[in-house]
Amino acid sequence: MYNKGTIIPGLIIFVLFVTFPLWFNAFSTAASTVPKPELPPGGEKACIAPAAEMRANHMVMLNEWRDDVLRDGDRVAVTVDGKQYRKGLQMACMQCHSNKEKFCDSCHEYASVKPYCWDCHLTQSALATKKETH
Amino acid sequence: MKYAFSFLAVIALVLIAGLGSQIPGMPYLFGVALPYLAMMIFLGGCVYRVVQWGKSPVPFPIQTTCGQGKSLDFIKHNRLEAPNTTAEVVARMFLEVVTFRSLFRNTKSEIYDGPKITYESSKWLWGFALIFHYSFLIVILRHMRLFLDPVPACLGWLEFWDGLFQVGAPTWYMTDIGLLAGCALLFGRRLITRHVRFISLINDYFPLVLIFTIAFTGILMRFFLRTDIDIVTIKQLTVGLVTFSPTIGAEIGAIFYIHLFLVCVLLAYFPFSKLMHFAGVFFSPTRNMKNTSRSERHINPWNPTIRPHSYSGYEDEFREFMVEADIPVEKELAPVKDEKDEE
Numbered sequence: 201m202y203n204k205g206t207i208i209p210g211l212i213i214f215v216l217f218v219t220f221p222l223w224f225n226a227f228s229t230a231a232s233t234v235p236k237p238e239l240p241p242g243g244e245k246a247c248i249a250p251a252a253e254m255r256a257n258h259m260v261m262l263n264e265w266r267d268d269v270l271r272d273g274d275r276v277a278v279t280v281d282g283k284q285y286r287k288g289l290q291m292a293c294m295q296c297h298s299n300k301e302k303f304c305d306s307c308h309e310y311a312s313v314k315p316y317c318w319d320c321h322l323t324q325s326a327l328a329t330k331k332e333t334h
Numbered sequence: 335m336k337y338a339f340s341f342l343a344v345i346a347l348v349l350i351a352g353l354g355s356q357i358p359g360m361p362y363l364f365g366v367a368l369p370y371l372a373m374m375i376f377l378g379g380c381v382y383r384v385v386q387w388g389k390s391p392v393p394f395p396i397q398t399t400c401g402q403g404k405s406l407d408f409i410k411h412n413r414l415e416a417p418n419t420t421a422e423v424v425a426r427m428f429l430e431v432v433t434f435r436s437l438f439r440n441t442k443s444e445i446y447d448g449p450k451i452t453y454e455s456s457k458w459l460w461g462f463a464l465i466f467h468y469s470f471l472i473v474i475l476r477h478m479r480l481f482l483d484p485v486p487a488c489l490g491w492l493e494f495w496d497g498l499f500q501v502g503a504p505t506w507y508m509t510d511i512g513l514l515a516g517c518a519l520l521f522g523r524r525l526i527t528r529h530v531r532f533i534s535l536i537n538d539y540f541p542l543v544l545i546f547t548i549a550f551t552g553i554l555m556r557f558f559l560r561t562d563i564d565i566v567t568i569k570q571l572t573v574g575l576v577t578f579s580p581t582i583g584a585e586i587g588a589i590f591y592i593h594l595f596l597v598c599v600l601l602a603y604f605p606f607s608k609l610m611h612f613a614g615v616f617f618s619p620t621r622n623m624k625n626t627s628r629s630e631r632h633i634n635p636w637n638p639t640i641r642p643h644s645y646s647g648y649e650d651e652f653r654e655f656m657v658e659a660d661i662p663v664e665k666e667l668a669p670v671k672d673e674k675d676e677e
Contacts, residue, residue, distance in 0.1 A: 202392070257560055
C-alpha cells in the first residue's frame with residue numbers, strides 16, 4: 201500500500217467517527233434508563249384523548265390551542281366525556297400533570313426535545329421564585 | 335427509462351419493509367439484525383475500497399492547476415491553485431472538501447450556428463450540491479440525539495438553529511426541506527440538462543431517489559403518520575443498538591421500519607456505489623499532489639529495477655556465443671579450453 205502514513209490514520213479517524221455513538225455511550229457515566237413520566241399526583245385517569253394519541257400528538261394539539269386562543273381569540277372550552285377542558289397548557293394539562301420536571305421533562309430531556317412553551321409559561325416552581333413586577 | 339427503474343426499485347424496498355415489518359417477529363429482523371448487518375457492510379466495504387485505492391500506484395504528478403505555479407521570484411505564485419508545499423495542498427483539499435471548488439468551475443458549453451461553440455459559467459451543480467450535502471450532514475448530526483444518552487448540549491443548539499423558524503409542532507427543520515429540495519434539484523438537473531442526462535446511469539439516479547425517500551419517510555414519520563411513533567420507544571431501540579442490548583419495548587409503526595430499512599439499504603449499497611466519492615475526493619491525484627513536477631524528481635513506483643550492465647559484464651555473459659560467431663572479444667575465452675588444445 202502506498203502512503204500508509206496518511207491513509208491508515210485517515211481510516212482510523214473515519215471508523216472512530218462512524219462508531220462515535222458506541223464509545224460515547226460506553227464511556228458515558230449516566231445510566232441510560234427509559235423515562236417514566238409521573239402520572240397525575242391527583243389520581244386522575246381520563247385525559248382529553250387516549251394515552252397513545254396524546255403521546256403522539258400532544259404537541260400538535262397544544263400548538264392548535266395556542267393559535268386558537270392567542271391568534272383567533274377562540275377560548276371555547278373543549279368538552280370530553282362531560283368534563284370541560286379550558287384551552288391552555290396551565291389551565292388544562294397542568295391541572296393534573298402538575299409537575300413539569302417529573303412529567304414533561306422526563307421524556308423531553310431523554311429525547312432532546314426543547315419545546316418553547318416555557319419561553320412564556322411558568323411552572324409552579326418557577327412561579328414561586330418570581331416576584332410581581334408591576 | 336433509467337430513472338424510472340430507480341423509482342421502481344425504491345418502491346419495492348418500501349413495500350418489503352412496510353409489509354415485512356408487520357409479520358410477527360419480523361420487527362427484530364428490520365429493527366435489529368439488518369441495521370447491524372448494514373453497518374458492518376458499510377464499515378468493512380469502505381475500508382476495503384480505501385485499501386484497494388491505497389494499493390494503486392500514482393505514477394506521475396498529475397495535479398491539475400488553475401493558476402500560476404511557483405516560478406521565478408518576481409512572478410506571483412498562486413498558492414491555492416498550484417500548491418507547492420504540503421500545507422498549500424492541505425488548504426486546497428480542505429476548501430475542495432468543504433466548499434466544492436471544482437464544482438464552482440463547472441461550465442456549460444453550447445453550439446450555435448456557424449458552427450460556434452460558447453462556454454459559460456454554470457453554478458447550478460455547485461449550488462445544489464451545497465444545499466444537498468450540508469442539509470444531509472446536519473440531518474445526520476441531528477439524528478445523534480437518538481443514539482447518544484445523555485444528549486450533548488451542542489446537539490440541542492444545532493436543533494435550535496435548524497428549527498429557528500419555529501413553524502408547527504413538532505418544529506419543522508430547515509434541513510428537512512433542504513435535503514428534499516437538494517435531492518429533487520440534483521435529480522431534476524440530471525433530467526433537464528441534455529448532456530448530463532445522456533451520461534446519467536441508473537447508479538446516478540438510484541441514490542438520489544433513495545435518499546429522497548429516506549428524507550420523505552422521515553418527514554412523514556415526524557409530522558404525519560404518528561400512529562405508534564413514540565420517540566421514547568424508538569430511542570430505547572436505537573440506544574440499545576449502539577450499546578449492543580437492543581430491545582423493542584412496544585409496537586412501532588411501519589413507517590419507522592420503512593425509514594430504517596431504506597437507511598440500511600443505503601449503508602449497505604454505499605461502499606459499492608458512486609457515493610464512495612466521500613472517500614474518493616481525498617484520493618484524487620489531481621487535487622492531492624503538489625505541483626512539483628519540475629522541481630522534484632518523481633519516479634514511477636512500478637518501474638522495474640534495471641541494474642547497470644557494463645560491456646565487460648555483457649561480454650562475460652555472452653563470450654562463448656561471441657567466439658562461436660567470430661565476434662572479436664576483448665578477453666579471450668577461458669584458458670581451460672586453450673590448455674586442452676596445447677596438449
